[in-house]
Amino acid sequence: MIVNNAKTQETNINPFLIKIIAKSYHWNKLIEEGKAESSRDIQRLEGHNNNNYVKEILRLKFLAPVIVEAILNGTQPIDLTADKLRKIKTFDWKEQKRLLNF
Secondary structure (H helix, E strand, O other), rough: OEEEOOEOOOOOOOHHHHHHHHHHHHHHHHHHHOOOOHHHHHHHHOOOOOOOHHHHHHHHHHHOOHHHHHHHOOOOOOOOOOHHHHHHHOOOOOHHHHOOOO
């Protein structure tokens, strides 16, 4: 339970959502450190057969901090799924929050 402004809020920690956020940060770090040059390199390193999936996960590093924080705390909207996250193509934080019901 998280107490927020005297309101009790249920938590729903979703290990899968946390895992894909962590994967995004890890894969981006591989690129930043020069261990991979592109999504294709990550695709080969990680053994994925779908480069579009890799690109979608890479974009998650650019989610609004409040979205990432909510996912890590388990306070994300109940209807938030990995598919919804992966479909986010905008880097505009306000728009991300609108699209994901934050």
